[in-house]
Amino acid sequence: MxxxxxxxxxxxxxxxxxxxxxxxxxxxxxxxxxxxxxxxxxxxxxxxxxxxxxxxxxxxxxxxxxxxxxxxxxxxxRRSRLAALAVDTGDGGFAVLRGRALESAVAAEVSALDGVARCRVALRGRRGAPTLRVALELEPHAVPADALAALAGPVLTHARTSAGLPALPTEARLKITPHPAQRVA
Structure with missing residues (x-):
């Protein structure tokens, strides 16, 4: 990759x-x-x-x-992904958070959710106004509303607090993995 x-x-x-x-x-x-x-x-x-x-x-x-x-x-x-964010450390200084690190952390949290088969995350926008694009591939038994609620709740809250952002607008695209039809004998 x-x-x-x-x-x-x-x-x-x-x-x-x-x-x-x-x-x-x-x-x-x-x-x-x-x-x-x-x-x-x-x-x-x-x-x-x-x-x-x-x-x-x-x-x-x-x-x-x-x-x-x-x-x-x-x-x-033009770069399509945001390379880094400046995170306020609280003591008047700033730390640099790599965009790929935030993407990987969010993808790992989302992939651990029940019913998520695969996840891709891209951090876009500007340093002052970053946005996330999340592409979720759900398993056939997954409930899309539950996966979206888990993403919007604890996962994005954790990402916002880790990056020190007041808001992190997110676009989520959901896709359900097709499964073969089961035969009844």
Whole structure:
């Protein structure tokens, strides 16, 4: 499981490198520094003879593509999980609580509940306003209301007090594990 973030970082780095290469090639072709003609004959003017008013549509579409690519790149570089929280120690100082540690503690408590088959927890948001996303996979015999009440009660209360947070908004997604039909003989 620890290899997944590294793979994501490599993926992002390779995509950024490919984007930079393509951007450099595109600028080179449009400014005619590519061997398609001299400095007085840019590729677009030489090939399509940009006469008339349709040329602005081409450049607007290219600008839109560049803006969408930049938006996508910033979305890829943005972290989806909160790395750490600052916890007030009570003596005027702060301690750093790693986000993965809080996620693991909540997941361990939830997984110990009756009827929970599997649990995934993600700490998101900002340091000042963290939120939890909890995905519960319940066993077929489990009562969803009981699992949700146990999560909302002691588990989240313990997480809030441990992290020193006045509130910890939580989104819970419940899924029931399918089971094969039983045959009656």
């Amino acid at each position: 620890s290899g997944v973030p590294l793979l994501g970082a490599v993926n992002r780095a390779l995509l950024a490198l490919a984007g930079l290469v393509l951007l450099a090639a595109g600028i080179s072709v449009l400014t005619a520094s590519w061997p398609f003609g001299g400095p007085n004959a840019p590729l677009l003017r030489r090939r399509w003879h940009l006469e008339g008013g349709w040329w602005w549509v081409v450049f607007a579409a290219l600008a839109l593509c560049v803006l969408l690519a930049l938006w996508w790149l910033t979305a890829q570089l």
